[in-house]
Amino acid sequence: MSQRPLPLNAIHAFIVTARHLNLTRAAGELCITQGAVSRKIASLETWLGFSLFDRHARGLRLTPQGSALLPALQAGYQQIFDAAQSSRQQAVIRLKAPTCAMRWLLPKLVALEKRRPDLHVSLTTTVDHSSQLEHYDAAILYGTSGRGMRLFEEELTPVIAPGLLASSSFTEQRLAAMTFLHPTTDSRDWQLWLKSQRMTIALLRNQHFATMDLAISAAIQGYGVTVADVTLIAEDLAMQRLVAPFSGRVKTGALYSLIRRPAEEAPPLLDELVSWLAAPEETGAG
Structure with missing residues (x-):
């Protein structure tokens, strides 16, 4: 058997294609072309050393080896997904805030983490009011520029x-x-x-x-x-x-304002933290 790394993306393509038994529908779900789906499946077949599908005029049919392998791959892929999703939901949000904001900020963070125990904020205090995120996911700023979301x-x-x-x-x-x-x-x-x-x-x-x-x-x-x-x-x-x-x-x-990483770079639950901090005091104090 090949010692090359197991192609996980190809396993996902195989699972989706086995569900549809149709390359067009599988490509639509995976948001790639039919050719790309075929190449992924071919790479997995090469790794395994046997065919997963028989191609015929009406579409695809699983080979005996493909049918035997599918349940184990489905279970394994779901286990990997569940583990990754669990870690994702427990990701830490890195927040920088000036020390002068602590009296306002800390009660809001305590209230939020009571409501959402899966949301963890790593707080760093500073007397530096610069507007750079650096290695943080969000930062509260104090000054006259008003950059970002006004608090x-x-x-x-x-x-x-x-x-x-x-x-x-x-x-x-x-x-x-x-x-x-x-x-x-x-x-x-x-x-x-x-x-x-x-x-x-x-x-x-x-x-x-x-x-x-x-x-x-x-x-x-x-x-x-x-x-x-x-x-x-x-x-x-x-x-x-x-x-x-x-x-x-x-x-x-x-004024006090908030800057944050763009959505495509943001950790999980950053949107929820931002909404909570920007909420009116009667909501945030809940």
Whole structure:
């Protein structure tokens, strides 16, 4: 017997042709030409050393050897297909996201994986906001370019720990006396919000952080007051880990967006992950 590799594509062509006993219909199902079907079957016959079909005027008829071999090949091919399909459904989706998006992203991923245990996301966090996928299947971006699918706009408001509120009245004077937590190494976010509210406050006590997530965590610990994106802190507000003492909000012009691999390069279930992340909050929180 030949030691050449077993031609799996030819086995599939044989199984389909044996079902139809007609080259035209087999070619239609396989989306190839009749000639290509004939060549695949011929290659398998060469490998086996015997004929699989008898050709006659009305079409094809399995040879005795072909009839005897068919059930085993059908079972083996189905087993290979089932194993591959099982592995395919458990494929890992590689997602890159900025650390500042974690407060919004992680609850959504937890909820999704509870609904779909076969969907696994390998999450990599970064402080790099570049728009390249590199070796990832999808990436959440933060910035002003708006490349890809828009998720939500950044909109800031001050937040503090409930213990610092003391009363329902939180005045401009009380704000000025607090430690200001900055989600960046400069003061631009706070200055943007204060300007939108027509407040003139000297920022006397300040702490600067590398990301908004770190500033929010410090605010939860009662370290001071920070400005934070209302979407990122939605769960913190709902769980009363933070309170928003002012109703005023300001859009920064930045937004969170999502880029992904094209469909022909995408792993299984990437479409479902993208739809879940892009869904309104009431759906995504389910």
